[in-house]
Amino acid sequence: MQDLIKKHVLNGEFESLKQLMSESDFMDFEEAYISCAHEVESTMFYTCILDLMKEEETAELHDLAFLLLVYPLSELKGALDSAYYHADASIKLTDGKEVKSLLQMLLLHAVPEQVISDKEAMEVARQILKLDPSNNVARNVLKDTAKRLDNVVVDFDELNHYRNAK
Known part of the structure; x- marks a missing residue:
């Protein structure tokens, strides 16, 4: 799953990432997403979450954005x-x-x-x-x-x- 997350996020394929997220257990997805962001350290991971929030703002997406900002993007x-x-x-x-x-x-x-x-x-x-x-x-x-x-x-x-x- 991590390879797909990286590919979709870094290529700006946010709809494909959304599809992957909907087909996965959210906790598993969240863990993989944060791991990818740690590995790559790109703000595209944050941009992707913001893009997903435009369609539907959820507590889960805000929680994921929070985790990105306090761990891989905290600097x-x-x-x-x-x-x-x-x-x-x-x-x-x-x-x-x-x-x-x-x-x-x-x-x-x-x-x-x-x-x-x-x-x-x-x-x-x-x-x-x-x-x-x-x-x-x-x-x-x-x-x-x-x-x-x-x-x-x-x-x-x-x-x-x-x-x-x-």
Whole structure:
């Protein structure tokens, strides 16, 4: 399947790729697609997904675009900001009821140059826990973010000490 994906994407044969995608298990297709994009590192893989979205915008296609942008295309300027767009679109298309879509946002919080704020990450983690109370990723984000926010709390005694030292 990977050879066909590469051929169709790199030659701009997006209709043929769409046909291949419809005949495959989507998870298998997604894995093969990401593998091809890693191997070739061409923005044509992203262009193809955008072209497919013109016909029918789905959470699955936004999820695939997200994966492209955070893995094989992550070095491109603005890739993570574009990934945020796709994660947000996927959440909207699933009415915030798909844990997979919500977890994408938490990934954008975990990257060194966070794309979402601690506050937004906590809100997303809470939403995940409403859907999946045993989700360890969401639990850890809540715990770690709460700790970090506690460290930001201003120590008024320390501030008064500095004011009195003047």
